[in-house]
Amino acid sequence: MRLRSLRKWLPSRPELRVFVGYCLAAAIYIAIGVTVTDFLYSFWVGVAYVVVAAWAVPMLVRRLE
Amino acid sequence: MSWAAHDLEPYAFQKHLNLKVAFVPLLIGSYAPDMMTKWFVYGIHIGPWDLRATDPAQFHRGWPGFGFTHSFIYGTAIGLIIWKVFDSKLWGVSFIIGQFAHAITDTGDTVGTMLLFPWTYHFHIGAWAYAGQTGRTTDAAAYFSGLGCMWDLVWIVYGFYAWRVVTGAYFDGVIYRADAFWPWLNRWVPRGALLALYRAAFFYGTSRWIAWTVWAHVIHHYPYDLSWGGPHWVHAAHP
Numbered sequence: 157m158r159l160r161s162l163r164k165w166l167p168s169r170p171e172l173r174v175f176v177g178y179c180l181a182a183a184i185y186i187a188i189g190v191t192v193t194d195f196l197y198s199f200w201v202g203v204a205y206v207v208v209a210a211w212a213v214p215m216l217v218r219r220l221e
Numbered sequence: 222m223s224w225a226a227h228d229l230e231p232y233a234f235q236k237h238l239n240l241k242v243a244f245v246p247l248l249i250g251s252y253a254p255d256m257m258t259k260w261f262v263y264g265i266h267i268g269p270w271d272l273r274a275t276d277p278a279q280f281h282r283g284w285p286g287f288g289f290t291h292s293f294i295y296g297t298a299i300g301l302i303i304w305k306v307f308d309s310k311l312w313g314v315s316f317i318i319g320q321f322a323h324a325i326t327d328t329g330d331t332v333g334t335m336l337l338f339p340w341t342y343h344f345h346i347g348a349w350a351y352a353g354q355t356g357r358t359t360d361a362a363a364y365f366s367g368l369g370c371m372w373d374l375v376w377i378v379y380g381f382y383a384w385r386v387v388t389g390a391y392f393d394g395v396i397y398r399a400d401a402f403w404p405w406l407n408r409w410v411p412r413g414a415l416l417a418l419y420r421a422a423f424f425y426g427t428s429r430w431i432a433w434t435v436w437a438h439v440i441h442h443y444p445y446d447l448s449w450g451g452p453h454w455v456h457a458a459h460p
Contacts, residue, residue, distance in 0.1 A: 171388060178420070182428045189432035190440060196432055197357070199228075199252070202425035203418065210424075211417040 181209035223326050224364055224433065227251045228426025229376035230322050232386050235396070238318065243400035246303065246312040248422055250319025253299065254290040254327070255281075263357040277354040278458035282332045284341045291327055292338035296320030311400065329372060331450060331457045343460035347450050348372070350457035363455040365437040366445050370430065377427050387420050 167175065185205055189196040231247040262281045264273025274280035282288040289295050296317050304313025327334045333345020349369035352360045364370060385391050396419055397403045403415060410418075437443045446452035 167384065174389075175384075178424060182424065182431070185424075185428045186432040186435065189429065190436050193358070193361070193436060196429050199422075199425060202429070203421040206421045206424045207414055207417045210420070211414045215413065 177214065178210060181206065184209070223323075223329070223369060223373060224361070225370075225373035225426040225430040226326050226376050227255075227323050228422040228429075229373070229380055230326065231319055232423055233376065233379055233383070234318060234322060236383060236386050241311060241399055242318060243311050243315040243402065244396050244419065245400065245402050246315040247319040250296065250300070250316035250321075251323050253296070253316070253320050254323045258287045258290060262353045263360070278332050278351060281353060282327075282334060282343065282351075283460070284335060284338065288335050288341075289338045291324045291334035291336070293321060293324065293336055294338055296324065326372075330369065331459050333460060345460065350450060350452060350455055351459075352455045352457060354458050355455060359455060361433055362437045362441065362443045363452050365430075365433045366443050366452040366454075368447055368449070368451065370434065371447065373426070373430050377430060380423060380427065387423055389416055392416050392419050 185195075185202075195201060228251075231244060231251050235242055235244050235247060258281050261272065261274050262277040264271060266272075276283075276286075279288075280286045282291060299320065300313040300317035302313075303316050304310055307313075324334050324336055328336065328344045329346050329348045330351040331345060331347045331349070332351040333343040333347070335341050336344045349367040349372070350363055352363040355363070380386070392415075397407075397415075407415060438445070444452070444454060446454060450457065
């Protein structure tokens with residue numbers, strides 16, 4: 157019973173793929189931010205970054221394939 | 222002040238409140254108290270001029286000052302204006318919830334907030350040091366060395382536990398349907414970009430928390446001090 161509810165809670169393979177993509181984007185964001193802390197202060201920089209990294213770049217890659 | 226809680230709280234409130242709430246005004250409300258003031262607390266340079274409050278804590282949280290932005294009356298007033306101007310009770314109420322969450326969260330530091338302004342008493346738990354007056358770099362180091370960053374971590378852990386709130390299915394089924402703003406924006410912006418926008422505050426709050434923690438403790442070795450009111454190596458402001 158518990159195992160079934162745990163399975164329901166765990167993400168599916170496509171959901172995991174999305175999560176890994178965001179983790180990669182986050183790793184780059186963190187690396188830039190630790191090097192240049194000004195990068196971390198602006199919410200709008202964060203929004204622009206995530207839209208580019210999590211939507212625009214994957215979309216371009218898919219189109220080029 | 223909090224650095225990531227204001228980014229992450231709206232996801233939890235949206236999920237758990239038994240009221241119909243809209244995510245965008247909830248998030249705007251969560252940022253609203255600091256929108257006008259934070260830049261002047263830390264100061265900015267414009268050409269030869271340095272613009273900065275002479276008493277940042279007083280300016281940010283006090284009266285005279287802009288401390289009223291962290292009060293219930295301010296959130297209610299702006300919420301009612303939003304309700305009237307946009308003819309949307311949903312947006313007005315959602316803004317109020319977000320603003321109240323911010324004002325209550327900031328009672329956690331040593332300065333606290335004037336929740337019941339015009340009564341100028343500062344409600345404060347004093348769990349972590351308010352160090353905005355030391356400048357943004359020292360403030361970041363202090364915040365990410367005390368209990369404030371642990372409070373942020375609670376929201377991050379909760380966010381990962383309730384990870385379905387950031388899935389595409391949740392966005393389509395709950396967030397998009399609850400607020401006409403998303404279909405309106407969808408006329409020009411594709412669904413994939415909307416989903417990234419919805420996830421942006423979660424991404425920003427979590428990534429920034431990790432980055433500042435690495436910066437403070439791996440690059441610079443500021444000491445952790447998780448005692449009440451800490452870190453005590455920084456001068457904490459009080460009301």
